[in-house]
Structure formats: C-alpha cells, structure tokens
Amino acid sequence: DIQMTQSPSSLSASVGDRVTITCRASQNISTYLNWYQQKPGKAPKLLIYAASNLQSGVPSRFSGSGSGTDFTLTISTLQLEDFATYYCQQSYNTPRTFGQGTKVEIK
Amino acid sequence: QVQLQESGPGLVKPSETLSLTCTVSGGSISSHYWTWIRQPPGKGLEWIGNLYYSGSTNYNPTLKSRVTISVDMSKNQFSLKLSSVTAADTAVYYCAREGAIAAAGGYYYGMDVWGQGTTVSVSS
Numbered sequence: 001d002i003q004m005t006q007s008p009s010s011l012s013a014s015v016g017d018r019v020t021i022t023c024r025a026s027q028n029i030s031t032y033l034n035w036y037q038q039k040p041g042k043a044p045k046l047l048i049y050a051a052s053n054l055q056s057g058v059p060s061r062f063s064g065s066g067s068g069t070d071f072t073l074t075i076s077t078l079q080l081e082d083f084a085t086y087y088c089q090q091s092y093n094t095p096r097t098f099g100q101g102t103k104v105e106i107k
Numbered sequence: 108q109v110q111l112q113e114s115g116p117g118l119v120k121p122s123e124t125l126s127l128t129c130t131v132s133g134g135s136i137s138s139h140y141w142t143w144i145r146q147p148p149g150k151g152l153e154w155i156g157n158l159y160y161s162g163s164t165n166y167n168p169t170l171k172s173r174v175t176i177s178v179d180m181s182k183n184q185f186s187l188k189l190s191s192v193t194a195a196d197t198a199v200y201y202c203a204r205e206g207a208i209a210a211a212g213g214y215y216y217g218m219d220v221w222g223q224g225t226t227v228s229v230s231s
Contacts, residue, residue, distance in 0.1 A: 001168070034217045036152075043201055043221035044152065049208050050215040087152055091205075091216040094165040096142075096154040 002026050002090050006099035012107040019075040021102045023088035028068050032092035035064055035073045038101075039084045047086075048073065078104075109134035111202050111222035119196075119229050125189040129202030129222055136160055136183045140205035142218060143176060143187045145198040153198075157205055158185055192229045199224040 003026035013019050023033065031051035036044040046055045048064040051071055061076045075082055083106055088099040115127035129141070143155040156166035158176045166174050175188040189196060204220040 031211065032215060034215075036218070038152075043203075043224050044218070045221070046217050046219045049217035049219075050210040053208070053210045053215075055217070055219065089152075089154075089218075094157070095167040096157075098152045098154065101151045 001095055002029060002092060002097050004088055004090055004097050004099040006086075006088055006102050008102060009100065010103040010105060012105045013078050014107045015078055015080055017078045017107075019078050019082075019104060021073045021086055021088075021104075023066075023071040023073070023099050025069045025071075025090055025092075029090045029092035031067045032090055033064075033066065033071050034089045034091060035062075036087045036089065037082075037084045038087065044087060049091075075104075109204060109220050111204065111220055113200060113202050113222045113225040115225060115227070117226055117228065119192055119227060120231050121193055121229055122191055125187070125192050125196060125227055125229075127187045127200055127202075127225065127227070129185050129187075131183045131185075131204075136178065136180060136185065139207065140216065141176075141178070141185045142203045142205045144201045144203060144218070145196075146201070146224075147195075147198045155187065155189075155200075194229050197227065197229045199226050 005024045033051045035048040038044040052064045085101045085103045112130045119125045140157045142157040158164045173190045178185045201224045202222045203218040206219045207214040
C-alpha cells in the first residue's frame, strides 16, 4: 500500500495568513493526488484533484502543487470558513489511501 | 445534481454483519466508481473499497476477508456488508462517488460526491 504522510498534524493560524500543508507519498504517484476539506460533523469535500486542479466551486485562494512524492496545499489568505481538517489522498492505485489529516485551528 | 444517502442500522452487535445501503439520486449509477469510506471517532479517513457499476470491486486488504460491496442497478443503489464486526468497526460510514475527471490530457479519479455519513456503533 502507498503510505501518505501529512505535515504538520495541526497548525494555528489567523485570518489572512498564508497556510501551507505538505503531503508525502511513500512512492512515486505522479500527480494522482487529491485534497479534501472536512468540517466537524460533515462529509469531506473535494478541493483539488490531479495535484493542482481546482474542483468546480472551490475558491481560488486554494491551490495545489507537486508531483512524484511531494505535494503541497496552499491557502493564500485564510478565511474564517477555512478552519477545518485537510486530507490528502492518492488515486494512483488501490487501496486508495489518505494522509492522517491536518487540523487548521484559529490562533 | 447527484446526491447520495446512506441507510442502515445504527447499532450492530459484535460478531454480526454490518449492512449499509447507499441510494444514488439525481443521476445514474451506470458509470463511475462507487466507494465506501469510514471514519472512527476522532480519527482519520479509511478507504473500505469501491465498485464499478459493472460489478467489479476493489477492497482494502486489511478488511478484504470481511467486506462485500455490491450494486443493485434496478434500485440505483450500492451496498456494503462487513462481517464479524468488533468495537473497532465503530465509525461514521460514508458512501461516495469516485468520478473520472479530465485533466492534463488524462483522467483522474476523485471522490467528488459524498453522502452525509451514517454512524454505526458496535456494541452488545
């Protein structure tokens, strides 16, 4: 199985901050990498697919980059509604695997 | 737009079989992959398995011996059965569509539609 490792596990930030979350795959997955946002009590929501493509309806302050084994999710200007947990997930093969999550909290 | 809704018992006894159904509305189940994911309390997401509308399946090796995912095209539903459950199977269970999305000259899969999730507790 491909292991996905996110860092940090949690972070504290203020509205307006630039936030970066990193995801590393245990093997080369090209750009078969998705990012999801999950708020408490809600289902995850697809933000970015194929490493850098914004899902329809997702604000442009979200961006993704990377290929191979190292990937990044960036929120350019953090908004109140962005406080949530973020997960990366590989779609290179099965079993699909997720990172452990990064919780973005209010400073 | 396509919507998913999980249904099934919220409480299952240890050693019994957990059975959930996901009903697809607003679109046909006759395309895409259909997926089950779970999330234990306070923990991260675990992929259980998926099914292509034709009936082919992929399962998480850690659960493979206990899992069956099937489709009922006539009802636009797909189902999850997890046998011999223990307390470790207590979780919120989500169904999701894994759609093929065109990008960079190819197709990439992402879970683009999710059900709201259903909580299943395993307890006697």
